[in-house]
Amino acid sequence: MKSMASDAAISIPAPARAALMRCVGISKFFGGVRALHRVSLDLFPGEIVALVGDNGAGKSTLVKILSGICQPDEGDLWFGEERPQRLTARQARKFGVETVYQHLSLCDNLGAAANVMLGQEPVRWQLGPLRILDEPRARTEAMRRIGEVGVVLEDLNAPVRRLSGGQRQAVAIARAMVNAHRLVMFDEPTAALGVKQTHATLELIRRVAQQGIAVVLISHNLDDVFAVSMRIVALRHGQVCLNVPTEKTSRATVVAAMTGVALEGRE
Protein backbone atom coordinates (compact mmCIF):
# COMPACT_ATOMS: atom_id res chain seq x y z
CA MET A 1 0.00 0.00 0.00
CA LYS A 2 2.85 2.35 0.77
CA SER A 3 4.18 4.03 -2.31
CA MET A 4 7.80 5.07 -2.75
CA ALA A 5 6.84 8.68 -2.45
CA SER A 6 5.10 8.34 0.91
CA ASP A 7 7.96 6.22 2.22
CA ALA A 8 10.37 8.96 1.36
CA ALA A 9 8.18 11.45 3.11
CA ILE A 10 8.03 9.38 6.29
CA SER A 11 11.73 8.56 6.69
CA ILE A 12 13.41 11.78 7.54
CA PRO A 13 17.14 11.81 8.21
CA ALA A 14 17.52 11.25 11.95
CA PRO A 15 19.12 14.22 13.67
CA ALA A 16 22.33 13.63 15.58
CA ARG A 17 20.58 14.20 18.91
CA ALA A 18 18.93 11.36 20.77
CA ALA A 19 15.14 11.23 20.64
CA LEU A 20 13.44 12.30 23.84
CA MET A 21 10.40 10.21 23.21
CA ARG A 22 9.65 7.65 20.54
CA CYS A 23 6.40 6.08 19.45
CA VAL A 24 6.87 2.86 17.54
CA GLY A 25 3.95 1.35 15.68
CA ILE A 26 1.19 2.74 17.89
CA SER A 27 -2.34 1.55 17.11
CA LYS A 28 -5.52 2.38 18.95
CA PHE A 29 -9.07 1.18 18.47
CA PHE A 30 -12.26 2.56 19.95
CA GLY A 31 -14.70 -0.29 19.54
CA GLY A 32 -14.66 -0.86 15.80
CA VAL A 33 -13.17 2.54 15.02
CA ARG A 34 -9.47 2.58 14.24
CA ALA A 35 -8.27 5.89 15.64
CA LEU A 36 -4.55 5.26 15.11
CA HIS A 37 -2.77 2.79 12.86
CA ARG A 38 0.93 1.99 13.33
CA VAL A 39 1.98 5.51 14.12
CA SER A 40 5.70 5.99 14.60
CA LEU A 41 7.06 9.33 15.66
CA ASP A 42 10.24 10.64 17.30
CA LEU A 43 10.25 13.78 19.39
CA PHE A 44 13.44 15.74 20.01
CA PRO A 45 14.36 18.26 22.70
CA GLY A 46 13.71 21.83 21.65
CA GLU A 47 11.83 20.87 18.54
CA ILE A 48 8.34 22.15 17.80
CA VAL A 49 6.37 19.51 15.93
CA ALA A 50 3.06 20.51 14.41
CA LEU A 51 0.54 17.71 14.29
CA VAL A 52 -2.07 18.36 11.62
CA GLY A 53 -4.95 16.41 10.14
CA ASP A 54 -8.65 16.62 9.50
CA ASN A 55 -11.27 16.18 12.19
CA GLY A 56 -11.16 12.65 13.51
CA ALA A 57 -7.69 11.98 12.09
CA GLY A 58 -6.51 10.78 15.49
CA LYS A 59 -4.47 13.75 16.71
CA SER A 60 -6.08 14.05 20.11
CA THR A 61 -5.91 10.29 20.57
CA LEU A 62 -2.16 10.32 19.93
CA VAL A 63 -1.71 13.10 22.46
CA LYS A 64 -3.73 11.19 25.02
CA ILE A 65 -1.59 8.10 24.52
CA LEU A 66 1.62 10.08 24.89
CA SER A 67 0.34 11.59 28.12
CA GLY A 68 -0.75 8.26 29.58
CA ILE A 69 -4.49 8.97 29.60
CA CYS A 70 -5.19 6.33 26.96
CA GLN A 71 -3.43 3.01 26.55
CA PRO A 72 -2.40 1.99 23.02
CA ASP A 73 -3.68 -1.38 21.80
CA GLU A 74 -0.45 -2.01 19.96
CA GLY A 75 3.03 -0.53 19.79
CA ASP A 76 5.69 0.79 22.13
CA LEU A 77 6.50 4.07 23.76
CA TRP A 78 10.06 4.94 24.64
CA PHE A 79 11.06 7.64 27.07
CA GLY A 80 14.73 8.06 26.29
CA GLU A 81 16.13 4.66 27.16
CA GLU A 82 13.12 3.56 29.19
CA ARG A 83 10.13 1.68 27.94
CA PRO A 84 7.32 1.66 30.48
CA GLN A 85 5.07 -1.40 30.21
CA ARG A 86 1.94 0.62 30.72
CA LEU A 87 2.27 4.36 30.72
CA THR A 88 0.05 6.02 33.31
CA ALA A 89 -0.76 9.70 33.58
CA ARG A 90 1.28 9.76 36.77
CA GLN A 91 4.37 8.28 35.12
CA ALA A 92 4.10 10.62 32.17
CA ARG A 93 3.94 13.53 34.56
CA LYS A 94 6.91 12.26 36.48
CA PHE A 95 8.87 12.07 33.27
CA GLY A 96 7.99 15.72 32.60
CA VAL A 97 5.31 15.33 29.98
CA GLU A 98 2.45 17.81 30.15
CA THR A 99 -0.59 18.39 28.02
CA VAL A 100 -3.00 21.22 27.40
CA TYR A 101 -6.12 19.40 26.32
CA GLN A 102 -8.43 20.38 23.55
CA HIS A 103 -11.44 20.49 25.80
CA LEU A 104 -9.69 22.34 28.55
CA SER A 105 -9.60 20.11 31.51
CA LEU A 106 -10.08 22.69 34.17
CA CYS A 107 -12.07 22.25 37.34
CA ASP A 108 -14.64 24.99 36.87
CA ASN A 109 -15.46 25.06 40.56
CA LEU A 110 -11.90 25.81 41.65
CA GLY A 111 -9.93 29.02 41.45
CA ALA A 112 -7.15 29.74 38.99
CA ALA A 113 -4.45 29.07 41.56
CA ALA A 114 -5.96 25.73 42.57
CA ASN A 115 -6.25 24.72 38.91
CA VAL A 116 -2.70 25.64 38.05
CA MET A 117 -1.34 23.69 41.01
CA LEU A 118 -3.79 20.78 40.70
CA GLY A 119 -2.12 17.51 41.59
CA GLN A 120 1.05 19.21 42.80
CA GLU A 121 -0.15 21.51 45.51
CA PRO A 122 2.67 22.82 47.65
CA VAL A 123 2.50 21.20 51.07
CA ARG A 124 3.30 22.94 54.32
CA TRP A 125 3.63 19.82 56.38
CA GLN A 126 2.54 16.26 56.26
CA LEU A 127 0.90 14.04 58.84
CA GLY A 128 0.46 10.54 57.46
CA PRO A 129 -1.96 10.80 54.54
CA LEU A 130 -2.89 14.34 55.52
CA ARG A 131 -0.99 16.98 53.61
CA ILE A 132 -1.63 20.50 54.73
CA LEU A 133 -1.94 22.93 51.83
CA ASP A 134 0.44 25.84 51.62
CA GLU A 135 -1.96 28.36 50.10
CA PRO A 136 0.31 31.43 50.01
CA ARG A 137 3.03 29.50 48.23
CA ALA A 138 0.47 28.01 45.81
CA ARG A 139 -0.82 31.49 45.02
CA THR A 140 2.56 33.11 44.38
CA GLU A 141 3.66 30.16 42.29
CA ALA A 142 0.42 30.17 40.29
CA MET A 143 0.60 33.93 39.81
CA ARG A 144 4.12 33.62 38.43
CA ARG A 145 3.08 30.84 36.02
CA ILE A 146 0.03 32.67 34.78
CA GLY A 147 2.06 35.83 34.38
CA GLU A 148 4.51 33.94 32.15
CA VAL A 149 1.65 33.15 29.78
CA GLY A 150 1.09 36.88 29.50
CA VAL A 151 -2.24 37.17 31.28
CA VAL A 152 -3.07 39.06 34.43
CA LEU A 153 -5.83 37.76 36.68
CA GLU A 154 -7.05 39.90 39.51
CA ASP A 155 -8.56 37.15 41.62
CA LEU A 156 -6.78 33.81 41.71
CA ASN A 157 -9.38 32.31 44.03
CA ALA A 158 -12.52 33.03 42.02
CA PRO A 159 -13.85 29.88 40.33
CA VAL A 160 -12.44 29.70 36.81
CA ARG A 161 -15.95 29.37 35.38
CA ARG A 162 -16.18 33.11 35.95
CA LEU A 163 -13.22 33.64 33.60
CA SER A 164 -13.35 34.29 29.89
CA GLY A 165 -12.26 31.75 27.27
CA GLY A 166 -8.84 33.32 26.83
CA GLN A 167 -8.20 33.54 30.54
CA ARG A 168 -9.19 29.92 30.99
CA GLN A 169 -6.81 28.95 28.24
CA ALA A 170 -4.06 30.82 30.02
CA VAL A 171 -4.79 28.91 33.22
CA ALA A 172 -4.65 25.59 31.37
CA ILE A 173 -1.34 26.48 29.75
CA ALA A 174 0.10 27.77 33.01
CA ARG A 175 -0.81 24.48 34.63
CA ALA A 176 0.96 22.49 31.95
CA MET A 177 4.08 24.59 32.39
CA VAL A 178 4.37 23.80 36.11
CA ASN A 179 5.82 20.40 35.51
CA ALA A 180 6.82 20.33 31.87
CA HIS A 181 10.53 19.83 31.70
CA ARG A 182 10.68 17.39 28.78
CA LEU A 183 7.61 17.58 26.56
CA VAL A 184 4.55 19.81 26.29
CA MET A 185 1.66 19.00 24.01
CA PHE A 186 -0.89 21.61 23.02
CA ASP A 187 -4.15 20.34 21.57
CA GLU A 188 -5.55 23.27 19.58
CA PRO A 189 -4.41 25.88 22.09
CA THR A 190 -5.36 28.86 19.97
CA ALA A 191 -8.80 27.70 18.84
CA ALA A 192 -10.59 29.87 21.39
CA LEU A 193 -8.20 32.79 21.39
CA GLY A 194 -8.23 36.28 19.99
CA VAL A 195 -5.45 37.64 17.80
CA LYS A 196 -3.45 39.05 20.68
CA GLN A 197 -3.75 35.97 22.87
CA THR A 198 -2.88 33.73 19.93
CA HIS A 199 0.26 35.75 19.43
CA ALA A 200 1.17 35.46 23.10
CA THR A 201 0.55 31.71 23.08
CA LEU A 202 2.70 31.13 20.00
CA GLU A 203 5.41 33.27 21.56
CA LEU A 204 5.18 31.16 24.69
CA ILE A 205 5.48 27.97 22.64
CA ARG A 206 8.68 29.32 21.07
CA ARG A 207 10.07 30.23 24.47
CA VAL A 208 9.26 26.77 25.80
CA ALA A 209 11.14 25.15 22.92
CA GLN A 210 14.11 27.43 23.46
CA GLN A 211 14.44 25.96 26.93
CA GLY A 212 15.12 22.62 25.29
CA ILE A 213 11.63 21.22 25.83
CA ALA A 214 9.99 19.26 23.06
CA VAL A 215 6.69 20.70 21.89
CA VAL A 216 3.83 19.08 20.03
CA LEU A 217 1.34 21.56 18.65
CA ILE A 218 -1.98 20.47 17.23
CA SER A 219 -3.63 23.12 15.14
CA HIS A 220 -6.03 23.47 12.25
CA ASN A 221 -4.58 26.89 11.55
CA LEU A 222 -1.80 26.49 8.99
CA ASP A 223 -0.67 30.08 9.58
CA ASP A 224 0.15 29.16 13.16
CA VAL A 225 1.71 25.89 12.07
CA PHE A 226 4.05 27.50 9.56
CA ALA A 227 4.81 30.36 11.93
CA VAL A 228 6.21 28.30 14.80
CA SER A 229 6.78 24.68 13.87
CA MET A 230 10.07 23.10 12.86
CA ARG A 231 8.56 19.88 11.62
CA ILE A 232 5.11 19.04 10.33
CA VAL A 233 3.49 15.65 10.86
CA ALA A 234 0.19 15.02 9.12
CA LEU A 235 -2.23 12.30 10.18
CA ARG A 236 -4.94 10.89 7.98
CA HIS A 237 -7.33 8.15 9.06
CA GLY A 238 -4.99 7.45 11.97
CA GLN A 239 -1.86 7.04 9.86
CA VAL A 240 1.17 9.29 9.48
CA CYS A 241 1.09 10.46 5.88
CA LEU A 242 3.62 13.26 6.08
CA ASN A 243 6.60 13.95 8.33
CA VAL A 244 8.87 16.71 7.01
CA PRO A 245 10.85 19.72 8.24
CA THR A 246 8.67 22.79 7.93
CA GLU A 247 11.08 24.73 5.71
CA LYS A 248 11.15 21.89 3.19
CA THR A 249 7.42 21.79 2.59
CA SER A 250 4.59 23.99 1.40
CA ARG A 251 1.02 24.58 2.37
CA ALA A 252 -0.13 22.77 -0.73
CA THR A 253 1.79 19.63 0.20
CA VAL A 254 0.45 19.68 3.75
CA VAL A 255 -3.13 20.21 2.65
CA ALA A 256 -2.75 17.46 0.06
CA ALA A 257 -1.39 15.06 2.68
CA MET A 258 -4.18 15.89 5.15
CA THR A 259 -6.95 15.46 2.63
CA GLY A 260 -5.30 12.57 0.83
CA VAL A 261 -5.74 14.05 -2.62
CA ALA A 262 -2.10 13.76 -3.62
CA LEU A 263 -1.63 10.29 -2.17
CA GLU A 264 -4.59 8.91 -4.03
CA GLY A 265 -3.38 10.63 -7.15
CA ARG A 266 -0.12 8.71 -6.96
CA GLU A 267 -1.49 5.30 -6.20
Added chain:
Amino acid sequence: MAGNAIVPLWRRWLKDNGRNLGLALALGLALLVLAVLSPKYMTFDNLVVVALQMAFIGIAALGTTHLVIGGNIDLSIGSLFALTAVCAAMLAKVSPPFVAILGAILLGSAIGLLNGALIWRVKLSPIIITLGSLAILRGVVLLLTGGYSVRGVPSLFGEIGQWRLVGLPLPVCTLLGLAAFAHFILTHTTLGRHLFAIGGNREACEAAGIPVRRLVLGSFLINGGIIGLSGALAASRFGSASPSFGIALELDAITAVLLGGVAFTGGEGNVLGVMLAVALLGVINSGIVSLGIDPNYAEVVKGATLIAAVTLNQLSHEAREQHRKRSAMRELL
Protein backbone atom coordinates in the same frame (compact mmCIF):
# COMPACT_ATOMS: atom_id res chain seq x y z
CA MET B 1 -10.51 55.18 45.60
CA ALA B 2 -10.16 53.10 48.74
CA GLY B 3 -13.91 53.13 49.18
CA ASN B 4 -14.34 51.71 45.70
CA ALA B 5 -12.02 48.84 46.48
CA ILE B 6 -13.91 47.95 49.62
CA VAL B 7 -17.31 47.58 48.01
CA PRO B 8 -16.40 44.74 45.64
CA LEU B 9 -14.54 42.99 48.46
CA TRP B 10 -17.61 43.19 50.61
CA ARG B 11 -19.76 41.99 47.70
CA ARG B 12 -17.46 39.10 47.07
CA TRP B 13 -17.61 38.08 50.70
CA LEU B 14 -21.39 38.15 50.49
CA LYS B 15 -21.30 36.12 47.29
CA ASP B 16 -19.23 33.41 48.98
CA ASN B 17 -20.93 33.51 52.38
CA GLY B 18 -24.39 34.76 51.58
CA ARG B 19 -26.04 31.41 52.00
CA ASN B 20 -24.48 30.75 55.38
CA LEU B 21 -25.50 34.20 56.50
CA GLY B 22 -29.04 33.49 55.34
CA LEU B 23 -29.10 30.16 57.15
CA ALA B 24 -27.77 31.73 60.33
CA LEU B 25 -30.40 34.47 60.15
CA ALA B 26 -33.16 31.92 59.56
CA LEU B 27 -31.91 29.87 62.51
CA GLY B 28 -31.79 32.96 64.70
CA LEU B 29 -35.29 33.94 63.61
CA ALA B 30 -36.67 30.45 64.30
CA LEU B 31 -35.10 30.44 67.76
CA LEU B 32 -36.43 33.92 68.45
CA VAL B 33 -39.97 32.93 67.48
CA LEU B 34 -39.75 29.83 69.65
CA ALA B 35 -38.34 31.77 72.59
CA VAL B 36 -41.29 34.12 72.46
CA LEU B 37 -44.02 31.57 71.82
CA SER B 38 -42.77 28.70 73.93
CA PRO B 39 -40.75 29.74 77.00
CA LYS B 40 -39.82 26.15 77.81
CA TYR B 41 -38.04 25.77 74.47
CA MET B 42 -35.06 28.00 75.17
CA THR B 43 -33.84 26.16 78.26
CA PHE B 44 -30.45 24.48 78.23
CA ASP B 45 -31.96 21.06 78.94
CA ASN B 46 -34.43 21.27 76.10
CA LEU B 47 -31.78 22.54 73.67
CA VAL B 48 -29.59 19.58 74.62
CA VAL B 49 -32.45 17.25 73.76
CA VAL B 50 -32.91 19.02 70.43
CA ALA B 51 -29.17 18.79 69.75
CA LEU B 52 -29.25 15.10 70.55
CA GLN B 53 -32.03 14.56 68.02
CA MET B 54 -29.97 16.38 65.42
CA ALA B 55 -26.72 14.62 66.23
CA PHE B 56 -27.36 11.43 64.27
CA ILE B 57 -28.70 13.32 61.25
CA GLY B 58 -25.78 15.71 61.51
CA ILE B 59 -23.20 12.94 61.56
CA ALA B 60 -24.85 11.31 58.54
CA ALA B 61 -24.95 14.70 56.79
CA LEU B 62 -21.19 15.08 57.26
CA GLY B 63 -20.55 11.78 55.50
CA THR B 64 -22.98 12.73 52.74
CA THR B 65 -21.33 16.15 52.42
CA HIS B 66 -17.95 14.82 51.44
CA LEU B 67 -19.47 12.17 49.18
CA VAL B 68 -21.58 14.71 47.31
CA ILE B 69 -18.69 17.18 47.04
CA GLY B 70 -16.75 14.41 45.29
CA GLY B 71 -19.66 13.88 42.91
CA ASN B 72 -21.13 10.80 44.57
CA ILE B 73 -23.93 9.85 46.92
CA ASP B 74 -24.93 6.96 49.16
CA LEU B 75 -28.66 6.39 49.64
CA SER B 76 -28.18 3.29 51.76
CA ILE B 77 -27.01 5.11 54.89
CA GLY B 78 -30.36 4.78 56.68
CA SER B 79 -30.35 1.01 56.33
CA LEU B 80 -26.66 0.86 57.13
CA PHE B 81 -27.32 2.87 60.28
CA ALA B 82 -29.89 0.29 61.38
CA LEU B 83 -27.64 -2.63 60.47
CA THR B 84 -24.63 -1.30 62.34
CA ALA B 85 -26.77 -0.35 65.35
CA VAL B 86 -28.27 -3.83 65.50
CA CYS B 87 -24.88 -5.49 65.04
CA ALA B 88 -23.31 -3.27 67.70
CA ALA B 89 -26.07 -4.21 70.15
CA MET B 90 -25.66 -7.90 69.35
CA LEU B 91 -21.89 -7.68 69.65
CA ALA B 92 -22.17 -5.80 72.94
CA LYS B 93 -23.96 -8.76 74.47
CA VAL B 94 -21.02 -11.06 73.85
CA SER B 95 -17.99 -8.77 73.93
CA PRO B 96 -16.65 -5.60 75.56
CA PRO B 97 -18.27 -2.31 74.46
CA PHE B 98 -15.08 -1.24 72.75
CA VAL B 99 -15.22 -4.28 70.47
CA ALA B 100 -18.90 -3.66 69.69
CA ILE B 101 -18.23 -0.07 68.63
CA LEU B 102 -15.16 -1.00 66.62
CA GLY B 103 -17.08 -3.84 64.99
CA ALA B 104 -19.85 -1.46 63.91
CA ILE B 105 -17.31 0.96 62.45
CA LEU B 106 -15.54 -1.82 60.56
CA LEU B 107 -18.80 -3.28 59.28
CA GLY B 108 -19.96 0.15 58.13
CA SER B 109 -16.64 0.84 56.41
CA ALA B 110 -16.66 -2.52 54.65
CA ILE B 111 -20.18 -2.09 53.33
CA GLY B 112 -19.44 1.50 52.32
CA LEU B 113 -16.35 0.34 50.46
CA LEU B 114 -18.33 -2.43 48.77
CA ASN B 115 -20.89 0.13 47.57
CA GLY B 116 -18.11 2.37 46.30
CA ALA B 117 -16.30 -0.46 44.53
CA LEU B 118 -19.48 -1.56 42.81
CA ILE B 119 -20.26 1.98 41.67
CA TRP B 120 -16.71 2.42 40.41
CA ARG B 121 -16.68 -0.87 38.53
CA VAL B 122 -20.15 -0.72 37.00
CA LYS B 123 -19.81 3.01 36.22
CA LEU B 124 -23.51 3.39 36.93
CA SER B 125 -25.13 6.20 38.80
CA PRO B 126 -24.46 5.83 42.53
CA ILE B 127 -28.15 6.61 43.05
CA ILE B 128 -29.19 3.37 41.38
CA ILE B 129 -26.62 1.14 43.06
CA THR B 130 -27.14 2.49 46.56
CA LEU B 131 -30.92 2.43 46.11
CA GLY B 132 -30.39 -1.31 45.73
CA SER B 133 -28.23 -1.54 48.83
CA LEU B 134 -30.78 0.52 50.74
CA ALA B 135 -33.33 -2.25 50.17
CA ILE B 136 -30.86 -5.11 50.67
CA LEU B 137 -29.47 -3.80 53.94
CA ARG B 138 -32.90 -3.09 55.40
CA GLY B 139 -33.93 -6.60 54.45
CA VAL B 140 -30.83 -8.02 56.12
CA VAL B 141 -31.59 -6.08 59.30
CA LEU B 142 -35.14 -7.45 59.41
CA LEU B 143 -33.94 -11.00 58.74
CA LEU B 144 -31.26 -10.67 61.38
CA THR B 145 -33.62 -9.42 64.08
CA GLY B 146 -36.82 -11.11 63.02
CA GLY B 147 -38.32 -7.64 63.16
CA TYR B 148 -37.76 -7.24 66.90
CA SER B 149 -35.53 -4.76 68.69
CA VAL B 150 -32.29 -6.02 70.14
CA ARG B 151 -32.64 -5.34 73.86
CA GLY B 152 -30.81 -6.12 77.06
CA VAL B 153 -27.39 -4.75 76.19
CA PRO B 154 -24.92 -4.81 79.10
CA SER B 155 -25.08 -1.73 81.27
CA LEU B 156 -21.51 -0.64 80.51
CA PHE B 157 -22.31 -0.43 76.79
CA GLY B 158 -25.52 1.44 77.59
CA GLU B 159 -23.66 3.93 79.76
CA ILE B 160 -21.29 5.06 77.04
CA GLY B 161 -24.13 6.67 75.13
CA GLN B 162 -25.09 8.58 78.26
CA TRP B 163 -21.65 10.07 78.77
CA ARG B 164 -21.40 13.80 78.75
CA LEU B 165 -18.53 16.08 77.94
CA VAL B 166 -18.84 19.67 79.18
CA GLY B 167 -22.54 19.05 79.65
CA LEU B 168 -23.07 17.80 76.10
CA PRO B 169 -24.10 14.22 75.35
CA LEU B 170 -21.51 12.05 73.60
CA PRO B 171 -23.33 11.93 70.22
CA VAL B 172 -23.40 15.75 70.14
CA CYS B 173 -19.69 15.91 70.99
CA THR B 174 -18.99 13.35 68.28
CA LEU B 175 -20.89 15.47 65.79
CA LEU B 176 -18.99 18.62 66.76
CA GLY B 177 -15.64 16.82 66.65
CA LEU B 178 -16.36 15.22 63.28
CA ALA B 179 -17.62 18.52 61.89
CA ALA B 180 -14.44 20.32 62.91
CA PHE B 181 -12.34 17.53 61.45
CA ALA B 182 -14.32 17.43 58.19
CA HIS B 183 -14.04 21.20 57.88
CA PHE B 184 -10.29 21.00 58.36
CA ILE B 185 -9.89 18.19 55.82
CA LEU B 186 -12.01 19.92 53.20
CA THR B 187 -10.42 23.34 53.49
CA HIS B 188 -6.82 22.75 54.49
CA THR B 189 -5.58 19.49 53.02
CA THR B 190 -4.75 18.20 49.57
CA LEU B 191 -7.26 15.42 50.26
CA GLY B 192 -10.09 17.92 50.51
CA ARG B 193 -8.84 19.97 47.58
CA HIS B 194 -8.78 16.84 45.44
CA LEU B 195 -12.31 15.88 46.49
CA PHE B 196 -13.56 19.26 45.31
CA ALA B 197 -11.54 18.86 42.12
CA ILE B 198 -12.98 15.41 41.43
CA GLY B 199 -16.48 16.77 41.91
CA GLY B 200 -15.64 19.58 39.49
CA ASN B 201 -13.98 17.59 36.71
CA ARG B 202 -13.01 14.00 37.23
CA GLU B 203 -11.16 13.68 33.92
CA ALA B 204 -9.01 16.67 34.69
CA CYS B 205 -8.04 15.04 37.97
CA GLU B 206 -7.11 11.81 36.26
CA ALA B 207 -5.00 13.75 33.79
CA ALA B 208 -3.35 15.57 36.67
CA GLY B 209 -2.31 12.27 38.20
CA ILE B 210 -4.60 12.50 41.22
CA PRO B 211 -5.44 9.02 42.54
CA VAL B 212 -9.14 9.43 41.78
CA ARG B 213 -10.11 5.81 42.39
CA ARG B 214 -8.46 5.71 45.78
CA LEU B 215 -10.16 8.95 46.80
CA VAL B 216 -13.62 7.92 45.63
CA LEU B 217 -13.42 4.49 47.26
CA GLY B 218 -11.91 6.10 50.34
CA SER B 219 -14.80 8.53 50.68
CA PHE B 220 -17.34 5.69 50.49
CA LEU B 221 -15.33 3.81 53.11
CA ILE B 222 -15.13 6.77 55.45
CA ASN B 223 -18.82 7.47 54.98
CA GLY B 224 -19.65 3.88 55.93
CA GLY B 225 -17.35 4.08 58.93
CA ILE B 226 -18.99 7.27 60.15
CA ILE B 227 -22.42 5.69 59.83
CA GLY B 228 -21.15 2.63 61.70
CA LEU B 229 -19.91 4.82 64.52
CA SER B 230 -23.20 6.68 64.78
CA GLY B 231 -25.14 3.40 64.61
CA ALA B 232 -23.13 2.10 67.57
CA LEU B 233 -23.66 5.37 69.44
CA ALA B 234 -27.40 5.14 68.85
CA ALA B 235 -27.56 1.55 70.09
CA SER B 236 -25.62 2.59 73.17
CA ARG B 237 -27.61 5.76 73.78
CA PHE B 238 -30.98 4.04 73.58
CA GLY B 239 -29.76 0.84 75.23
CA SER B 240 -31.32 -1.11 72.38
CA ALA B 241 -31.36 -1.24 68.59
CA SER B 242 -34.54 -1.33 66.57
CA PRO B 243 -34.64 -2.67 63.00
CA SER B 244 -36.60 0.47 62.10
CA PHE B 245 -33.69 2.76 63.06
CA GLY B 246 -32.65 5.25 60.44
CA ILE B 247 -35.66 5.08 58.17
CA ALA B 248 -35.42 8.09 55.82
CA LEU B 249 -32.09 9.09 57.39
CA GLU B 250 -30.72 9.53 53.87
CA LEU B 251 -33.51 11.98 53.07
CA ASP B 252 -32.82 14.02 56.20
CA ALA B 253 -29.09 14.02 55.48
CA ILE B 254 -29.48 14.97 51.81
CA THR B 255 -32.01 17.69 52.66
CA ALA B 256 -29.57 19.22 55.12
CA VAL B 257 -26.65 18.89 52.71
CA LEU B 258 -28.47 20.56 49.83
CA LEU B 259 -29.99 23.24 52.03
CA GLY B 260 -26.50 23.82 53.40
CA GLY B 261 -25.26 24.80 49.96
CA VAL B 262 -23.58 21.63 48.73
CA ALA B 263 -24.11 21.33 44.98
CA PHE B 264 -25.79 18.05 44.06
CA THR B 265 -23.55 17.94 40.98
CA GLY B 266 -20.48 18.03 43.20
CA GLY B 267 -17.52 20.29 43.70
CA GLU B 268 -19.12 22.83 45.98
CA GLY B 269 -20.06 23.10 49.61
CA ASN B 270 -18.85 23.75 53.11
CA VAL B 271 -19.29 22.12 56.48
CA LEU B 272 -20.49 25.24 58.25
CA GLY B 273 -23.42 25.59 55.85
CA VAL B 274 -24.42 21.96 56.31
CA MET B 275 -24.24 22.23 60.09
CA LEU B 276 -26.36 25.38 60.03
CA ALA B 277 -28.88 23.56 57.85
CA VAL B 278 -28.94 20.58 60.21
CA ALA B 279 -29.54 22.93 63.12
CA LEU B 280 -32.25 24.83 61.27
CA LEU B 281 -34.10 21.66 60.29
CA GLY B 282 -33.75 20.28 63.82
CA VAL B 283 -35.09 23.48 65.37
CA ILE B 284 -38.02 23.65 62.96
CA ASN B 285 -38.82 20.01 63.63
CA SER B 286 -38.71 20.25 67.40
CA GLY B 287 -40.30 23.68 67.34
CA ILE B 288 -43.37 22.37 65.57
CA VAL B 289 -43.74 19.75 68.28
CA SER B 290 -43.21 22.12 71.17
CA LEU B 291 -45.70 24.63 69.73
CA GLY B 292 -48.29 21.88 69.79
CA ILE B 293 -48.68 21.82 66.02
CA ASP B 294 -49.56 18.48 64.40
CA PRO B 295 -46.12 16.80 64.02
CA ASN B 296 -47.08 15.63 60.53
CA TYR B 297 -46.50 19.21 59.44
CA ALA B 298 -42.83 18.60 60.18
CA GLU B 299 -42.70 16.18 57.25
CA VAL B 300 -44.37 18.70 54.98
CA VAL B 301 -41.91 21.39 56.04
CA LYS B 302 -38.97 19.05 55.52
CA GLY B 303 -40.05 18.21 51.98
CA ALA B 304 -40.73 21.83 51.20
CA THR B 305 -37.28 22.87 52.44
CA LEU B 306 -35.66 20.23 50.24
CA ILE B 307 -37.43 21.58 47.20
CA ALA B 308 -36.68 25.15 48.22
CA ALA B 309 -33.01 24.25 48.71
CA VAL B 310 -32.53 22.73 45.26
CA THR B 311 -34.52 25.53 43.65
CA LEU B 312 -32.23 28.01 45.33
CA ASN B 313 -29.17 26.09 44.10
CA GLN B 314 -30.53 26.00 40.57
CA LEU B 315 -31.43 29.69 40.51
CA SER B 316 -27.99 30.76 41.73
CA HIS B 317 -26.43 28.42 39.18
CA GLU B 318 -28.47 30.03 36.41
CA ALA B 319 -27.49 33.47 37.61
CA ARG B 320 -23.83 32.44 37.38
CA GLU B 321 -24.28 31.07 33.87
CA GLN B 322 -25.92 34.31 32.88
CA HIS B 323 -22.99 36.21 34.28
CA ARG B 324 -20.54 34.04 32.37
CA LYS B 325 -22.45 34.51 29.17
CA ARG B 326 -22.44 38.26 29.62
CA SER B 327 -18.71 38.42 30.28
CA ALA B 328 -18.01 36.13 27.30
CA MET B 329 -20.03 38.44 25.09
CA ARG B 330 -18.19 41.45 26.46
CA GLU B 331 -14.91 39.82 25.53
CA LEU B 332 -16.07 39.31 21.96
CA LEU B 333 -17.06 42.94 21.47
